[in-house]
Structure formats: structure tokens, C-alpha cells
Amino acid sequence: MKRIVLLLLIATFGVSSCGVVRNATGAIGIGQGGKKKARIEVDGVTYRARARTERGDKRLIMVTANPFASNPDAAVEAAVYEATRYCILTFGGSDIEWTIGPDTPVEQLPVDGNSVTLSGRCSQR
Numbered sequence: 836m837k838r839i840v841l842l843l844l845i846a847t848f849g850v851s852s853c854g855v856v857r858n859a860t861g862a863i864g865i866g867q868g869g870k871k872k873a874r875i876e877v878d879g880v881t882y883r884a885r886a887r888t889e890r891g892d893k894r895l896i897m898v899t900a901n902p903f904a905s906n907p908d909a910a911v912e913a914a915v916y917e918a919t920r921y922c923i924l925t926f927g928g929s930d931i932e933w934t935i936g937p938d939t940p941v942e943q944l945p946v947d948g949n950s951v952t953l954s955g956r957c958s959q960r
Contacts, residue, residue, distance in 0.1 A: 873885075873916075873917055873920065875900075875913040875916050875917065877906070877909040877912055877913055878906065878909055880902070880905055880906060880909060882900050882901065882902065882909065882910055882913035883900065883901055884898060884899065884900040884913045884914050884916065884917035885898065885899050885900075885917070886898045886917050886918060886920075886921040887899070892956075893925065893957075894926065894956050894957045894958070895954075895955075895956050896918055896921060896922070896931075896954065896955060896956070896957065897952055897953070897954045898914040898915075898917050898918040898921075898952065898953045898954070899914070899950050899951070899952045900913040900914035900917065900950065900951055900953075901948075901949045901950040901951070902949045902950075903946055903949050903950055903951045904949050907941045907944070907951070908941070910951050911937055911941075911944070911951060911953065912937075914951060914952075914953045915936070915937050915953065918931055918953060918955060919931065921957070922957035922959060925957065926957045926959045927959055928957070928958070928959020929959070930957070930958040930959050931955045931956065931957060931958065932955055932956045932958045933953065933954070933955040934954045934955050934956070935952070935953050935954045935955070936953050936954075936955055937953070939953075
């Protein structure tokens with residue numbers, strides 16, 4: 836009986852670390868599983884961020900975050916967070932080689948309507 840309980844605990848914590856249990860129960864685990872979009876709160880404002888990948892190379896990512904106009908720096912921070920989360924969940928590391936990233940001056944960022952788009956490449960593994 837102890838062995839069964841131990842195996843269930845190990846399975847629960849093993850699955851919760853990848854976000855699967857949280858998605859099923861809404862209470863346990865970290866992250867958002869394999870979802871490629873998230874809502875991120877920065878300074879009391881909720882930003883919507885979404886990571887998209889290229890078909891041929893899953894390391895190449897484009898991350899869009901909005902609203903941009905309310906606080907451009909916070910929108911960029913939300914996009915960086917989402918990109919980092921994607922790279923960690925997919926490739927196991929947070930290193931990103933930015934093409935258009937957080938170091939790009941705000942006036943040079945590609946803004947479409949109220950959304951900003953960053954792009955880069957996950958460089959882990």
C-alpha cells in the first residue's frame with residue numbers, strides 16, 4: 836500500500852512540474868503546459884502575450900504582446916517573459932538570441948496597432 840501511495844505522489848509531482856495537472860485541475864503545478872499564449876500582469880496591467888514559431892525551426896520565435904500604448908516597457912517585459920517561458924518549456928533553457936528584443940530602442944520596435952512583436956531564437960541545447 837505504501838508503495839502505491841509513493842508511486843502516486845511521484846507521478847503527481849512529476850506531472851505537475853510540466854503544468855499538466857494544473858491544466859486539468861486548475862490548482863496544482865507550474866506553468867501553462869504547452870500553451871503558447873499567456874496573460875501576464877505587470878504593474879497592475881494585464882498583458883496578453885503569444886509566442887509563435889516557424890514551421891521549419893521551432894527555435895525561431897516571434898512573440899506579440901499587447902496593449903503596447905499603456906506602457907511600452909511593460910509590454911516588452913511581458914513579451915520577454917513569454918519568450919523565455921516558451922524556450923524553457925520547449926528546449927530546457929532560457930537563453931535567447933534576440934533579433935528584435937528588449938535592447939531594441941522603443942521607437943524602433945515593430946508596433947502594429949496596440950501590439951509589439953519581438954523575435955529571436957532559443958539557443959539552449
